Amino acid sequence: MAKVGRPKADITKEKVISVRLKPEDYDRLKEYADSSEMTVTEVVRKGIFIILDKEKH
Numbered sequence: 001m002a003k004v005g006r007p008k009a010d011i012t013k014e015k016v017i018s019v020r021l022k023p024e025d026y027d028r029l030k031e032y033a034d035s036s037e038m039t040v041t042e043v044v045r046k047g048i049f050i051i052l053d054k055e056k057h
Contacts, residue, residue: 019044 021029033043 029040029043033040036043038046
C-alpha cells in the first residue's frame with residue numbers, strides 16, 4: 001500500500017512555542033493576518049525575524 005500524507009520537508013520545524021494573548025490582542029493579530037492574506041503563524045514568524053534582524057544592526 002502506498003504512503004499517504006504530505007511529503008517530508010527539507011527543513012523540519014520541530015520547535016513549538018505557545019503564547020497567551022488577551023482576546024482583543026488575538027483579534028487584532030487575526031485581523032492583520034486575514035487582511036494580509038497570511039496565517040497567524042506567518043505573521044508571528046515575520047514579526048520575530050523583524051526584531052531579530054533589527055538587533056543585528
